[in-house]
Each structure stands twice: as structure tokens, then as C-alpha cells.
Amino acid sequence: MQIKYKGFSIITGAECDATSDVWNGRFRILDDKDIVVYESFTQPYSNQAEASNTAKKSAYEWIDGQKL
Numbered sequence: 001m002q003i004k005y006k007g008f009s010i011i012t013g014a015e016c017d018a019t020s021d022v023w024n025g026r027f028r029i030l031d032d033k034d035i036v037v038y039e040s041f042t043q044p045y046s047n048q049a050e051a052s053n054t055a056k057k058s059a060y061e062w063i064d065g066q067k068l
Contacts, residue, residue: 003056007032010059014051023048025055029062038062 003010009030014023025042042058045051 003059005060006063008037008063009034010056010063012052012055012059014048014055016048017044020044022046023051025051025053025058027055027059027062029059 003012011028011030012025013027014025016023022044023046024044027040027042028036029038031037040058040062042051042054045054
């Protein structure tokens with residue numbers, strides 16, 4: 001899912017680690033030329049929804065913390 005926010009695009013998701021059976025939220029932030037400017041994982045969670053929601057929230061927080 002790609003979300004537009006303050007001139008950036010946010011792509012979020014969650015991946016399950018088969019070894020530990022936990023979900024890691026992941027997000028990428030792209031500039032207006034679709035170049036990745038930041039990418040990170042969240043802490044592990046026991047379910048996919050929580051990992052995805054945390055990734056989305058973390059992406060918004062990263063963008064809000066930038067000096068634009």
C-alpha cells in the first residue's frame with residue numbers, strides 16, 4: 001500500500017519471521033522522484049496487524065520529524 005503524505009510516498013508492510021514466528025513491520029519513504037530516502041523495520045510483534053500499524057505510525061513520525 002502506498003500513501004502520499006507531505007510530499008513523500010510511504011510504503012508499509014509486515015513480514016513474518018518463520019524461525020521466531022513474530023511479525024516485523026517495515027516501511028519505506030520515497031521522495032517526489034520515487035527515490036528511497038529512508039527505510040526501517042519496527043520491533044517484532046505477535047500479529048501482522050500490529051506490526052503493520054506500527055510501521056505506518058513510524059513512517060508518519062519520521063516524516064513529521066524532518067525539517068522541510
